[in-house]
Amino acid sequence: MNASNYVSQSSIRVRYQETDQMGIVYHSNYLVWFEIGRTAYTHDLGYSYRELEKLGVMLPLIEVKANYRAPARYDDEVIVYTTCTEASGSRLIFEYEVKRKRDDVLLTTGHSIHVWVNKEMKRVNMKEKFPDLFATLVASTTPKGRDRR
Template identity: 50%
Template sequence: MSQPNRHETVIRVRYQETDQMGVVHHSNYAVWFEVGRTALIQEIGISYGELERRGILLPVVDLHCRFNLPARYEEEVRIVTRIREMRGPKITFSYEVRRLTDDVLLARGETIHLWTDREMKRFNLEHREPELFRKLQTLHQPSEE
């Protein structure tokens, strides 16, 4: 379920995502962030694949994750994704991973990306793709922190 300015994606923890301690391995959170991010962008009617066909790339240049509690095998988790900042060639997404059954915050994170062309040259999305920028702005939610 999604609400204005955010997208929510529900996934069930798979066995291969857990480690020897029976909890989700930390590396999977980056994958879950990508799942949330691609679903959020899809809400404006464009896929990552379409962006790439148009010569628009969105490489990750920074990733942070703060772990509060572990997610475990077969639990359902909700990935809440927001656009926190859009400025020049940069876009920042924020994420919360919450246990679905009780809405407990398991992890919180952020990824920073740059809009680039195929040669990895940065560009300002608002100037190069004003329609796409306007659509993304409808999902933008400034930081409350």
């Protein structure tokens, strides 16, 4: 895998319970899909969340935003494209695009910001504590505004 400008792709089939009375995907499900995307992203780079926790670091969410553009419906297959646009010693920023697979329509965009902390919820400088992991994350980033696919 070429880590520079890496984009993770996660395929999801919309389940009935993810839809609302109008027959479209309920908005909070996109946040779950964002989590699926970033979990796949870190796993693809060789670091599962479980491994990070064993190392004594966690990555809590401090901000999330979603922009809804078109609806997904039951049984649609969607692809979550996930990139990391910033990797610093203290935080990560992920950006997401959710597209319907059959017609490549952009459904939702968003971002999430996370901070590195230890088990006591104190900030950790990953550049100092885990330089190899930090270097891998920095090498994988796609600066904001660059083509992500």
